[in-house]
Amino acid sequence: DAGVIQSPRHEVTEMGQEVTLRCKPISGHNSLFWYRQTMMRGLELLIYFNNNVPIDDSGMPEDRFSAKMPNASFSTLKIQPSEPRDSAVYFCASSFGGGRQRALHFGNGTRLTVT
Amino acid sequence: GIQVEQSPPDLILQEGANSTLRCNFSDSVNNLQWFHQNPWGQLINLFYIPSGTKQNGRLSATTVATERYSLLYISSSQTTDSGVYFCAVARGQAGTALIFGKGTTLSVSS
Secondary structure, eight states: OOOOEEEOSEEEEOTTOOEEEEEEOOTTOOEEEEEEEETTTEEEEEEEEETTEEEEOTTOOSTTEEEEEEETTEEEEEESSOOGGGOEEEEEEEEOOSGGGGOOEEOOOEEEEEO | OOOEEEEOSEEEEETTOOEEEEEEESSOOSEEEEEEEOTTOOEEEEEEOSSEEEEETTEEEEEEGGGTEEEEEEOSOOGGGOEEEEEEEEOSSTTOOOEEOOOEEEEEEO
16 A cells, blocks of 8 residues: 655745645545644644544644545645744544554655745 | 653663653543654554554553553664654544654664
């Protein structure tokens, strides 16, 4: 299997610009998660989906952040407008909800720099 | 929410040494996983271990759910073991998001 695929790997943008991060989960996984990692806050959950339905978005920092999962094989995380404090590594992860197959698998992340 | 505490925060070892990393959590959980983040930033799943003991090569993990802790053992450490080890937990239905601890940073020197 190809694993969780995220794009782009790196994104450098100016404050105020729109940023879109993309994720393709592992085929057959029915749960998808977006996490953000910073030195100050560690790994924090932003939002997650089960069967393409958003379950908990309480971790989304502000209305500037939005996420969609239009189908089982694609999700996006959008920041509009971006701010320097959004600079972080954004990870997408997926899992299958049943029993021992609940192991969470991460993509390689998108390193976002907002100047 | 559930609190996850990992110890020690930092660990420095010589190649060949053994180590034990600990994860304490504040409430009952039915999902506990260990991850390794390598120096390139990749997060690799090591174990799904809500209870009991598992072994994979030089690594093993034990979770005592009733006492709310889990241990990760690394034997005969190698330089490639360096990185950050995270414990993550969740409670509830399948598909509930994991909450991560702050990690243990391991440095193994040759």
